[in-house]
Amino acid sequence: MSRRAKRPAARLLVTDPQGRLLLFRFTPDDRPPFWVTPGGAVDRGETFEEAARRELREETGLDLEPGPLVAVRHVTFITLEGIPVDAEERFYAVPVPDARIDTAGHTDLERTVMLSHRWWTPEELAAHDEVWYPVDLLDIWRGLISGIVTS
Numbered sequence: 001m002s003r004r005a006k007r008p009a010a011r012l013l014v015t016d017p018q019g020r021l022l023l024f025r026f027t028p029d030d031r032p033p034f035w036v037t038p039g040g041a042v043d044r045g046e047t048f049e050e051a052a053r054r055e056l057r058e059e060t061g062l063d064l065e066p067g068p069l070v071a072v073r074h075v076t077f078i079t080l081e082g083i084p085v086d087a088e089e090r091f092y093a094v095p096v097p098d099a100r101i102d103t104a105g106h107t108d109l110e111r112t113v114m115l116s117h118r119w120w121t122p123e124e125l126a127a128h129d130e131v132w133y134p135v136d137l138l139d140i141w142r143g144l145i146s147g148i149v150t151s
Contacts (some may be wrong), residue, residue, distance in 0.1 A: 002051045004076055007085035010052035011039035012092055013070060013144055016099040020119035028080055035132035052092045061102025067093035071140045076101055080113060094142050
């Protein structure tokens with residue numbers, strides 16, 4: 001059995017003034033499309049909070065401090081690059097002043113597979129038939145709305 005790489009990651013629950021959550025739609029060649037929160041791996045020497053701020057800037061063009069930590073989860077998966085990982089993901093709340101984002105900071109890989117984004121209400125997401133990650137996103141989001149931290 002092969003070992004999985006450790007992958008600490010900062011994920012962002014970006015919400016607009018209407019309370020909608022930002023998700024990006026991934027369309028990789030090797031699996032069905034899925035929706036995911038902004039965020040990504042913590043670089044060597046970075047804290048989770050520094051990674052959260054960097055990922056927010058790269059994926060949305062917004063240079064804001066991440067808000068409070070609202071959830072922590074441990075999950076295994078295969079990255080888009082095909083690497084099996086054991087991830088510790090920390091989710092930070094990030095309220096933003098409006099729904100405008102700038103995707104100019106996306107990596108080449110993101111430009112290839114992350115072609116669209118959408119702001120969702122909890123009701124819209126619950127009724128949607130495509131996959132989103134994390135699978136317990138609605139619970140995490142509702143916890144954020146209620147002020148509950150989950151792990």
